[in-house]
Structure formats: structure tokens, C-alpha cells
Amino acid sequence: MSAEALAFSPRRVGAMILRYWYLLRSSWPRLIELIYWPAVQMFMWGFLQLGVARQTGAVMAAASTFLAAFLLWDLLFRGQIGFSMSFMEEMWSRNLPNLMISPLRPVEFVIALMVMSVIRLAVGFVPVTILAIFFFGFNLWDLGLALVVFFANLFFTAWAVGMLCSGLVMRNGLGAEGLTWSMMFILLPLTCVYYPVTTLPLWVQPIAWALPPTAVFEGMRALVIDHVFRADLMLWALGLNLLWLAAGAASFVVLLGKAKQAGALIQTGE
């Protein structure tokens, strides 16, 4: 890779963010979609938590984490979808070749997609957390500084998976679009969003611990139930995330090269 390929321009990143912002503000269905599903699921988990809270002991303690678990899972899922959706917009509008023959570097493209995933999530996620306070008296923001660490770790995982999904779509065309929507769900049972890692069979537990979000969800339960911030878990998640981000970036670059070899960029489609 030449030195020019590594050159970085904030203006080009800004151009891409502006492109997605123009799109977002021009389409009210896109804005509604950002809030709709998180809100529906928040109500479902909120009422479930209320129902189970009438129990006592361990059941009640576990249930008290449902809303926090859902909101953090939603952040992970929507962080990846926000990244991938912006990328998919280029495929749907057949604009990707225009970008690939422009001076836009892959790293600038990826950073713009990361920023957009944060913006898209903020549009949908913040109102839903406020609804959770209003309807269920649950204030996610009470988690304080720990929340920033949780958010950062979950975004890192979301971006790593987003880079892999986008690379696969770039290489294989819109036929691989389904992966964008479904890939994160393989993490749902394994990352122990709603139950402790010890619930899993013994042989599955090492796999779970190799997934960065597992440490975040365990850390969240430690904070909500035991009021303890587990810095060790967050450091473990951060270390794993660095590996995942490197793997995600490598997969994006390799799949971009494969797409060029396959001639997939000259006529983007299925």
C-alpha cells in the first residue's frame, strides 16, 4: 500500500458525513425507523421487568437487569446496523463506484461510517432511554461513567462486525445483504445479554468469553445487582475489541481487494 493510500483528510470524512446527514434529514421514514423498533422492544422488556419484579429474591434481582440489558444490546445491534445501513445506501443508490474512484481512502470511508453509526444511534436511542425513565422509572444514565465504558466497548464490537458485513456485501453484492441484518444475532445467545455466563454449558463458556460484549453484559449485571464496577472485565473487553477492530479493518481491506479482482465494483448490484 502506497503512502498516498494512507493519507488522511478530515474534509473527505466530513463530505461523507454530510452526504449521510443530507439523506437522513430528507427522509422522515428513515428517522421514524430509527426510533420505532427500539421503542417497541423497550416497552416489551419494560413490562416484562415490571411483571417479574413482583417475584422475590434472585428472580427479582435478575429481572432488574432486563431493561439495562436490552438497552445495551440495542446499542450493540443498532451500532452495527447504523454502520452497515450507511454503507448499504451506497449499494442501493449504485454510488459506490463513484466513491471508489474518488480520492476517498478506505480509512476515511470507514471513519465516516463509524461517526454515522453514532449519530443514527443517538437519534433513536436517546429518546428511548427517556421513555424508559418516564414509563418504568429506569434511568440508564444513572450508570454514570461506567456507561461511557460500556458504550465504547459495544461500539467497538459493532464497528468491527459492521466492517466485516460491509466488506462481504462489497465483495458479493446485494445478495449478501441479509448478513448485514442477521450477523449480530449470532452474538445474542453467546454474549449472555439477559443471563450470566455461568448459565451456559461449560464448554461454551470459553467461546462466550472470547466475545467482547460478554464482558460488558457481565459488567452491567455486576453494577446493577452488586453495585460494583468491574474494571477487569472492561479491560478484557477492550483488549478483545482491539483484536476485533483490527480483524474487521483487515477484512474490509481484503474484501475490497477481492471485489476489485472479481470486478464487483464496476457494476454494483446482486
Added chain:
Amino acid sequence: MDVATKSNAIEADGLAKRYSDTVAVDGISFAIARGTITGLLGGNGAGKTTTIGMIIGLVAPSAGSVRVFGADMARDSYRVLGRINFESPYVDLPHRLTVRQNLTVFGMLYGVADIAARIAKLSADLDLGEFLDRQAGKLSAGQKTRVALAKALVNEPDLLVLDEPMASLDPDTADWIRGHLERYRAGKNATILLASHNMFEVERLCDRVIMMKRGKIVDDDAPERLIARYGRQNLEEVFLDVARGRARPALSAETAS
């Protein structure tokens, strides 16, 4: 940088592209001088779009190389991408963005200094004013083609690669655009590479025509010399001779050199 690189915008050497069992481009070599307009002709599946893809760095060659302004497009394309632009019917601009928004975004990507002034100039040159603030997806086919051309000119490229640029345009608008391209080339000494099925367009615009068939270059000459050599009235008849495999006159000594 050698002399050839300085005088040529594009240099292809043994350029080939193979997709599993299919040979799309079969080891072609050519050079295109700066400041010229060259037509790339051939029937469907001749390898024109793949050749263009390799020239602009969208497709990786299986063998050989292509250099644009001296940069190997498979390894060092970012050195020259800011000096190139491209338009193709296979590529669109984001539909929900207005024409002005699209040009603003691409102006920023290409590092255009005064984007508002550049958009105003393009709007005047290509008569975009009427729909500058309309969404790109809601334009007629002819308007979309003009907007795509405006995007391709936003950075005032030294190399403009056009794949079927006049498709969907009525004869009046197409003629007007051809005039604009001629003025652009003359004003900037830009190089234009044009793939087209419109023989009249190629005959009028191009200094030189490269004819492709089944991934190979089967002829390469100025349009008027091709017409004379084949003993035909126009380039369309030459094209049909080539496409249907009729006997081809030998290249003149001047062309061969």
C-alpha cells in the same frame, strides 16, 4: 518518469482480465496521448467496460499493467485519482440528495476549493439551474445524464473517462454536450476516453478509435483513416465489418508505427 509517461495520459501494457473461465480482456497494449479524445468501440462483451474499470482502478488486472499519468492503477492509484473522473450508466448519484448536495459532497471529496463557484459554473455550462435543488432521483433520464456529467467534471479532471455518456439524451442535448466536451478538452488540454455505441458521436468527437472484439484490440486508427481503409461511408459500417468478422485491411505503416 520516462518520456513516454510524460506525454501519455494512459499506458496499458499486456493488460488482461480473466473471470474464472471467461477472458474479458486479453493482453491488450496501447497508449493514449494527453489532450486527445479516444473512442473505445466494440460490441457487447468486447471488454470495453472491463478495460475502463482497470484504467480507473475499479477492477484489478489479472495480468499486465495500466498506468495513468505514470501511476500504476493497481498499486498507486491514490496518487492520481484526484485528477481523474468518470461517468457511466451503470453508476448513479444518491437519489435522495439534491443535485446541489451531490455536487457539494463530490466537490469536498475531490478537494475543490470554492465549491459554490464551481457548482455555479457547472450549472451554467450544463444548464442545471432549473433542477439544481431537485432530488437527483426525480430527474428525467436526460437531466440525470447532465448531472452525472457535472459530477464527472466537478474536479476539472485531466482525464475524463466516459462510458456511454450520451445515452438517454435527445439529439439536441447530445449535440450540445458534445460541443461542451470539445470545449473542455480544448480549454484544459484534458484527455477524454469515451466508450460508446453511437458511431456518429465517436466520429465527431474522437481523434482516434480503438476497436475491441472478444477482449482484443482488432483495430486502432483515426476515424477518417478507418473509414478510408475499410472503404466505407462512415464509422458505423466499419463497426459492422469488424463486428461481423469481414476482411480487415492491414494497418497502414503510419498507424502501425
